[in-house]
Amino acid sequence: MAQANQQVLDNTSREVTKFCQPQDTENLQLAIIHSKPSDEHQKQLYDLFGLSLSFWSKYEQEASGYFAAYDYPDPANALGAHTTTLRLLIKVAKTPEHPHSKDYAWLEFGIFTHWVHGGKVHVLVQCGDQPTTIDVLKRLHTEPVRRRCTRDPYAVQAYILEHLVKEFDASVWSWRDRVRQFEKDRLKPKTKAKAVDTTSEPDPDYQRMHEVARHVIHCTEMLATAINVVDSIIEEHSAFLTDNHHLLQSATFETRNVPSMLRRHRSFLKAFHLRSQALQDRLSNEIHLAFAAVTQHDSKVAVRIAEATQSDSASTKTISFLGLIFLPSTFVCSLFSTSFFSLQPTVDLDGSQGTPSTTHPDNIPTYWIVSDRFWIYWAFAIPLTLFTILVWSIWQNYTALRHPKASDMIPKGMKFGAMFSPRSKDRKRYLNGLNEIELGQKDCGPV
Known part of the structure; x- marks a missing residue:
C-alpha cells in the first residue's frame, strides 16, 4: 500500500x-x-x-x-x-x-x-x-x-x-x-410455489x-x-x-x-x-x-395469542367453577372431621349396647359430641385469616409504590362512588373521572 x-x-x-x-x-x-x-x-x-x-x-x-x-x-x-x-x-x-x-x-x-x-x-x-x-x-x-x-x-x-x-x-x-x-x-414469496409458508415472520x-x-x-x-x-x-x-x-x-x-x-x-x-x-x-x-x-x-x-389466552381463560373459569362448587362441602367436611366433633356409639358411653334403630341406616345408637374447646379453632382461624389479609394488603401497596399505575393513584372515594353511588348521574361522573385519570388527562385531586 x-x-x-x-x-x-x-x-x-x-x-x-x-x-x-x-x-x-x-x-x-x-x-x-x-x-x-x-x-x-x-x-x-x-x-x-x-x-x-x-x-x-x-x-x-x-x-x-x-x-x-x-x-x-x-x-x-x-x-x-x-x-x-x-x-x-x-x-x-x-x-x-x-x-x-x-x-x-x-x-x-x-x-x-x-x-x-x-x-x-x-x-x-x-x-x-x-x-x-x-x-x-x-x-x-x-x-x-x-x-x-x-x-x-x-x-x-x-x-x-x-x-x-x-x-x-x-x-x-x-x-x-x-x-x-x-x-x-x-x-x-408471491412468485414461489404454494408450498412456501406465507405466514412466516417477515425479516426485512x-x-x-x-x-x-x-x-x-x-x-x-x-x-x-x-x-x-x-x-x-x-x-x-x-x-x-x-x-x-x-x-x-x-x-x-x-x-x-x-x-x-x-x-x-x-x-x-x-x-x-x-x-x-x-x-x-x-x-x-x-x-x-x-x-x-x-x-x-x-x-x-x-x-x-389472545385467542389462545381466551381459550385458556375459559378452561380456567371451568376449573374455578368446579372448585367453587366443591369448596363449601370441602370446608364442611374438613371442619367436622376435626377432633372437636365426635360420633360415639352409646355402648362406649354407659357400657350398654342399646336398642338398634329400625328407622335409620345406623343399626347402632350413637351420640353426636361437640368438644367444649371448639372455640380454640375460631380463636386461631380468625386472627390468622385477618393477618393473611393484612400481609397481602401491605404487599400490594408496596408493589404499587414501586411500580405506580394510574389506577393505583385513583382516590378510594372515587372508586366507591363509581360502584355504590345511588344516583346514576353521580356514578357516571365518577366513571368519567376514573377514565380521565387513567388516560392521564386529569390530576388525582380530591373528589
Missing part, C-alpha cells in the same frame, strides 16, 4: 513538472494527476498559471461541487488569460472486494483550465485512475476537440462534462439496482435499507450540486462572451455550440436528479411497507 501511494505521488510530480515546462509546439497541454502535488509544485502552478492555492485546500478538495472563473489582464490592460476551476463528486455503488470493504466509491473530478487568446490552453485534471476517464481526457488531443478548446475557453468543460454526465447516469443506475433488489426480495434488513437510503440521498445531493455547477458555467460563459465578443469573432460556431452542449448536459442532469428523487421515494415506500408488514404480522400473532 505504501509503495503504491508513493508511486502515485511520483507520477503526480512528473506530470506537474512536465505541465509547468513551456511547450511552444503544442497549443493544448494536458496533465492528469491522481493526488495533490507537493507544496512546491502548488506554488509553481500558481505563479505560472494562476491556479489558486485554495484549490488544494481541504474545504475545496472535499466540496461536493463548485465552479469559478477569473480574468488576468496583460500589461496593456487587455485580457491576458482566462482561468476556470471546476470540482464535482460522484457516488457510485460497487461490489465490495471483501466483507469488510465499502460497497460504494467516490469519484472525484477537479479541473483547471488556463486559456490564452491566440489559441493556447492548459488543462490540469485531478481525478481517479479509472481507465475510461483517462481515455476520454486523452482524446482532448484529437484535432476536432483541440480546435474547439483553443477557440472557446469553455469548450473543455463542455467536453469533459459529457463524460461526467455519463458517470452520473451510471451512478443513478447503480443505486437503482440496489433499490430494485429490495423490491424483488419483497416479491419473491432495516439497517441495509437505511444504508442504501443514505447513499441515494448523497447521489441526489451530488446531482443537485452538478446542476448548480452547470448553471454557473453557463452564466460565466455568457458573461465572458459579452465582455470579450471581439476576441471570439472567428469562433462563431464554437461560441454557439458550447452553450448548447452545456444546456444539453444540464437537461440530462435534471432528468437524472428526478430519477434519483424517485429512487428515494421508492426506497422510502419499501421501508414503510416493511414496517407495515412486520406490524401486521405482529398483530396477527397477538390475535392468535
Whole structure:
C-alpha cells in the first residue's frame, strides 16, 4: 500500500513538472494527476498559471461541487488569460472486494483550465485512475476537440462534462439496482410455489435499507450540486462572451455550440436528479411497507395469542367453577372431621349396647359430641385469616409504590362512588373521572 501511494505521488510530480515546462509546439497541454502535488509544485502552478492555492485546500478538495472563473489582464490592460476551476463528486455503488470493504466509491473530478487568446490552453485534471476517464481526457488531443478548446475557453468543460454526465447516469443506475433488489426480495414469496409458508415472520434488513437510503440521498445531493455547477458555467460563459465578443469573432460556431452542449448536459442532469428523487421515494415506500408488514404480522400473532389466552381463560373459569362448587362441602367436611366433633356409639358411653334403630341406616345408637374447646379453632382461624389479609394488603401497596399505575393513584372515594353511588348521574361522573385519570388527562385531586 505504501509503495503504491508513493508511486502515485511520483507520477503526480512528473506530470506537474512536465505541465509547468513551456511547450511552444503544442497549443493544448494536458496533465492528469491522481493526488495533490507537493507544496512546491502548488506554488509553481500558481505563479505560472494562476491556479489558486485554495484549490488544494481541504474545504475545496472535499466540496461536493463548485465552479469559478477569473480574468488576468496583460500589461496593456487587455485580457491576458482566462482561468476556470471546476470540482464535482460522484457516488457510485460497487461490489465490495471483501466483507469488510465499502460497497460504494467516490469519484472525484477537479479541473483547471488556463486559456490564452491566440489559441493556447492548459488543462490540469485531478481525478481517479479509472481507465475510461483517462481515455476520454486523452482524446482532448484529437484535432476536432483541440480546435474547439483553443477557440472557446469553455469548450473543455463542455467536453469533459459529457463524460461526467455519463458517470452520473451510471451512478443513478447503480443505486437503482440496489433499490430494485429490495423490491424483488419483497416479491419473491408471491412468485414461489404454494408450498412456501406465507405466514412466516417477515425479516426485512432495516439497517441495509437505511444504508442504501443514505447513499441515494448523497447521489441526489451530488446531482443537485452538478446542476448548480452547470448553471454557473453557463452564466460565466455568457458573461465572458459579452465582455470579450471581439476576441471570439472567428469562433462563431464554437461560441454557439458550447452553450448548447452545456444546456444539453444540464437537461440530462435534471432528468437524472428526478430519477434519483424517485429512487428515494421508492426506497422510502419499501421501508414503510416493511414496517407495515412486520406490524401486521405482529398483530396477527397477538390475535392468535389472545385467542389462545381466551381459550385458556375459559378452561380456567371451568376449573374455578368446579372448585367453587366443591369448596363449601370441602370446608364442611374438613371442619367436622376435626377432633372437636365426635360420633360415639352409646355402648362406649354407659357400657350398654342399646336398642338398634329400625328407622335409620345406623343399626347402632350413637351420640353426636361437640368438644367444649371448639372455640380454640375460631380463636386461631380468625386472627390468622385477618393477618393473611393484612400481609397481602401491605404487599400490594408496596408493589404499587414501586411500580405506580394510574389506577393505583385513583382516590378510594372515587372508586366507591363509581360502584355504590345511588344516583346514576353521580356514578357516571365518577366513571368519567376514573377514565380521565387513567388516560392521564386529569390530576388525582380530591373528589
